[in-house]
Amino acid sequence: MAAQSAQALDGSDSGVREVKSAARTVEVLEFLAARQNRPARLRELSEALGVPRSSLHALLRTLAKYGWVRADTTGTFYGIGIRALLAGTSYLDTDPYLPLIAPYLDELREQLDETFHFGRLDGHDVVYLATKESSQYLRPYSRVGRRLPAYSTALGKVLLASREGADRDAHIPDELTPLTPHTLTDRVALDADLATTRERGYAVDNEENTVGLRCFAVALRYADTPTDAISASIPIARLTDQRQLEVIEALRQVADRIERVVGPLHSTGGWV
Structure with a gap:
């Protein structure tokens, strides 16, 4: 994740000279956020990010002072702070498309009583911006704000399938780490799966992210190259x-309706 941040700030890609202190701050916050409820020791952070403990400790103290990082009473463990939650909530509150798309997810859930998601491609991951849970299968946590590898999720694979060459490569890590025994970890096999996805118009995650779940996703094509998608998760x-046929057809029909509503907004200056 830190590598993705550095790449995004690299002057060779953006034409902007990297500010090392800012890049380091982002790397720390992303590392802590990815650990979710597992706090990190200073030594872990130092080794993972390749930053001397002395300078990292000063940065953590500064971030803790302003609420972006929290520490235990001994100053041994560090985790993401409440300011990060407020920033994430602000993103959801100001996203121009989410208020338009959320009612369609409600409609899908009411119609089929399955779990539906709205996600966005970000670097190597998909970020979940909305989730509507089935009454039949309640997960122990909310997916909103959660990041998962694009290559292991239906949301991510349908968006990767719309890309080719360097554009696709930019969203796939060099090493495909298995999340389950079913995760595709061979790049040739993944590309073959993405070719099938592109041909049929929807992606399938066959227990590749969570054992016991099969997921289906379709891209939302209101951008020339889609960054957003909707999906359904169903226990096998x-x-x-x-x-399966009912869910895929419902996703396709709703995606078409969403595109007709959101497309005009995007063409007049949407930011995604």
Whole structure:
């Protein structure tokens, strides 16, 4: 994740000279955010980011002072702070498309009573911006704000399938780490799966991210190269061929309706 941040700030890609202190701050926050409820020791942070402990300790104290990082009473463990939550909430509050898309997810859930998601491609990951849970299958945590590798999720794969060459490569890490025994970790196999996805118009995550779940996703094509998608997650134990066809068709129909609503907004200056 730190490598992605550095790449995004690299002058060779953006034409902007990197400010090292700012890049380091972002790397620290992203590292802590990715650990979710697992705090990190100073030594772990130092080794993971390749930063001397002395300078890292000063940075952590500064971030803690302003609420971006929190520490335990001994100053041994560090985690993401409440200011990061406020910034993330602000992103959701100001996203121009989310208020338009969320009602369609509600409609899908009411119609089919499955779990539906709205996600956006960001670097190597997909970020979940909205989730509507099925009454039949409640997950123990909310996915909103969660990041998952694009190559292991239906949301991510349908967006990767719309890209080719260097554009696709920029969103796939050199090493594909398995999240389950079913995750595609061979780049040739992944590219073949993405070719199939592109041809049929939807992606399938067959227990590649979570054992026991199959997910289906379609891209939202209001941008020339889509960055957003919607998906459905269904436990395999109660998934039939007929149900699969119903869910995919419902996703396609709703995606078409979303594109007709959001497309004009995007063409007049949407930011995604």
